[in-house]
Amino acid sequence: MLQPKREHPKEKVTLHPRNKHRERYDFKLLVESCPELGQFVRPNPYGDLSIDFFNPDAVMMLNKALLKHYYNISHWGMPAGYLCPPIPGRADYIHHIADLLGSCNHSKIPSGDRIKCLDVGVGANCVYPIIGVAEYGWSFVGSEIDPIAVVAANKIIELNTVLDGKVELRLQVNSWNIFEGVIKKEECFDLTICNPPFHASQAEAQSGTLRKLNNLTSKKSGKTILNFGGQQGELWCEGGEIRFVKDMISQSKHFSESCFWFSTLISKESNLNQVYHILKTVDAAEVKTIQMGQGNKISRVVAWTFLTKQEQEEWVKGRWR
8 A cells, every 4th residue: 555645846946946856866877777777676665666775786776867868978877886976066076176166267167078076986986987987077086095996997088989088097005195196197187076085993883884774764673784785995094084084185285286176074963173273284275065965964074274375366367269
């Protein structure tokens, strides 16, 4: 018996206006683009077509369908257990950071492969470069400490001609370095993006997942199901998010002339004051905080630059025009 129909908003208004995923998933359309998704699509208790979002295989196939339908990615997949990120949230970061670039260019977002972005921790999924290339034509360098992830992401690039010549991957051999060993001498980036490891340990990551599952289902579960996957370095690292971001900010100072805007996601609002403090200690010339919302989750991007206003104008004239 169907449960009483719930009213759903026509649009997810918390997502960026240019985000292609503001409307509810059209599963009929997605199955047309990716027939393999069909095996996971069923009516939910309200009679709406949906998938089991606790099933990692279903979530993986949904992502595959979204990337194929909206971003022209015909071949996409990852090794088992690697992070399978929510596409709408990743797209939001790209669109918001594009607006940041536009704010320095008389509200015109710079596009094309002359705009160069460094994705710190690109992962096996290669999702940020995929969206950035599709939406704005930017070129990307993706850094990664995991050789297996590099091989998987390179396979995605090789199998999709739309990414050919637009995305380059670089293995970071020293896990303590973030920019050293990745940014080459005299190389310039217009922006860096990063989704840092959230947790400080595997146990903390599993505890957080259990808490989320229990909140969603109102049932107590003793089993951890990482429906979006995740390895060490993707979900957790020593010191967690704040340690990673502190290191990133400190190290960015040494590349102050190599990048216009550095940026990172900050998931924990409680970390913001520490982030702002260390940005002061490294004498960042300008700091921006961009609020983002995906459903009930609130996140934000913190961006910083060491360039003065005059240097910013010279950068734009020299590289974007």
